[in-house]
Amino acid sequence: MSASQNVVVSETTRSSIITSSNNNSSSSPKPSTAPPGLISISKKKLLKNLDVINGGQRINAWVDSMRASSPTHLKSLPSSIYSQQQLNSWIMHHPSALDMFEQIMEASGGKQIVMFLDYDGTLSPIVDDPDRAFMSSKMRRTVKKLAKCFPTAIVTGRCIDKVYNFVKLAELYYAGSHGMDIKGPSKGVSRQKRLKQSLLYQPASDYLPMIDEVYRKLLETTKSTPGAKVENHKFCASVHFRCVDEKKWSELVQQVRSVLQEYPTLKLTQGRKVFEIRPMIEWDKGKALEFLLESLGLGNSNDVFPVYIGDDRTDEDAFKMLRDRGEGFGILVSKFPKDTDASYSLHDPSQVMDFLRRLVEWKQMQPKM
Numbered sequence: 001m002s003a004s005q006n007v008v009v010s011e012t013t014r015s016s017i018i019t020s021s022n023n024n025s026s027s028s029p030k031p032s033t034a035p036p037g038l039i040s041i042s043k044k045k046l047l048k049n050l051d052v053i054n055g056g057q058r059i060n061a062w063v064d065s066m067r068a069s070s071p072t073h074l075k076s077l078p079s080s081i082y083s084q085q086q087l088n089s090w091i092m093h094h095p096s097a098l099d100m101f102e103q104i105m106e107a108s109g110g111k112q113i114v115m116f117l118d119y120d121g122t123l124s125p126i127v128d129d130p131d132r133a134f135m136s137s138k139m140r141r142t143v144k145k146l147a148k149c150f151p152t153a154i155v156t157g158r159c160i161d162k163v164y165n166f167v168k169l170a171e172l173y174y175a176g177s178h179g180m181d182i183k184g185p186s187k188g189v190s191r192q193k194r195l196k197q198s199l200l201y202q203p204a205s206d207y208l209p210m211i212d213e214v215y216r217k218l219l220e221t222t223k224s225t226p227g228a229k230v231e232n233h234k235f236c237a238s239v240h241f242r243c244v245d246e247k248k249w250s251e252l253v254q255q256v257r258s259v260l261q262e263y264p265t266l267k268l269t270q271g272r273k274v275f276e277i278r279p280m281i282e283w284d285k286g287k288a289l290e291f292l293l294e295s296l297g298l299g300n301s302n303d304v305f306p307v308y309i310g311d312d313r314t315d316e317d318a319f320k321m322l323r324d325r326g327e328g329f330g331i332l333v334s335k336f337p338k339d340t341d342a343s344y345s346l347h348d349p350s351q352v353m354d355f356l357r358r359l360v361e362w363k364q365m366q367p368k369m
């Protein structure tokens, strides 16, 4: 198999780079959501770049993409990357969900609200060690109350077991491994309802042994790179570079790619300082959202108002799904302007908690039907 068969797609391909120079808006795949100043590189274009150029340059393209996706780089260069005007324009297109709370509730117009929450960077702050990405007890209490008011799902790149160890709420729906492992609540609904809802959907179950094998090979291959961390998420795997010295990034890319060359049915994507290795199947967080709505009997309803909150590129699939369905909306958790299909923004997990609290308070004030 040729290396290019092993499709290499960076999740940062649409990650927005805000420049102080004039925007070439023709490069943006979604002019309607990208305010002036945003340059989006389409997936197709990046694939072409990555596949046409020779091996060495392809590694460089990856390293560039790793740099571009690094929030610390954005943080250290804000004024040279985007102007205040561009920032204002982005905020105008993606206002704070807290500032717009009343309007959002009005738009929900009495429909059934369903909540979808990403985990890392949304419910828990981003930290160096993925095993220590704890959610605060305040956040847990808030999510618990939220689930009493609305059906609530956690949609994450982590496997269900790992995310459950952090969240510890049995009354939630879980879509782990980027939506490839879906489970219904085991508590908080009546027994009969629970039996009906005893959801278990694993569209990539055939990949289980392959992911396990790849995980072990990645562990072995990357052990010479200090700071690299490999995680097994059952139907996908992650290789973290948050703690890897930038000088070693190209070495790490080569190591990961060398392992993946033997697995043409897996794809490599990039999240927040992490490589994600996933089966090449037509399934993502957006599909998981759709599946969950259908399982709730709300798939073809005009009466549903889904709200998805997430911070990462993989959450864009869910934001887009909501836009395409014309239902509810997405909220991007970010302090920085990014090209996104979300309608609103929140800065960080503490603002997410404030928003969820207000939702609970709002629900409690509604007349009982």
Ligand SMILES: O=P(O)(O)OC[C@H]1O[C@H](O[C@H]2O[C@H](CO)[C@@H](O)[C@H](O)[C@H]2O)[C@H](O)[C@@H](O)[C@@H]1O
Pocket (backbone or CB within 6 Å): 118, 119, 120, 121, 125, 126, 127, 128, 129, 130, 133, 155, 156, 157, 158, 231, 233, 238, 240, 242, 271, 272, 273, 274, 276, 312, 314
């Ligand atoms: O879909 P998500 O819930 O956002 O999962 C995506 C990745 O999240 C985790 O990594 C991220 O959070 C870590 C802890 O804060 C951080 O160290 C890392 O840099 C982030 O990318 C998780 O560990 C990954 O396996 C997931 O792919």
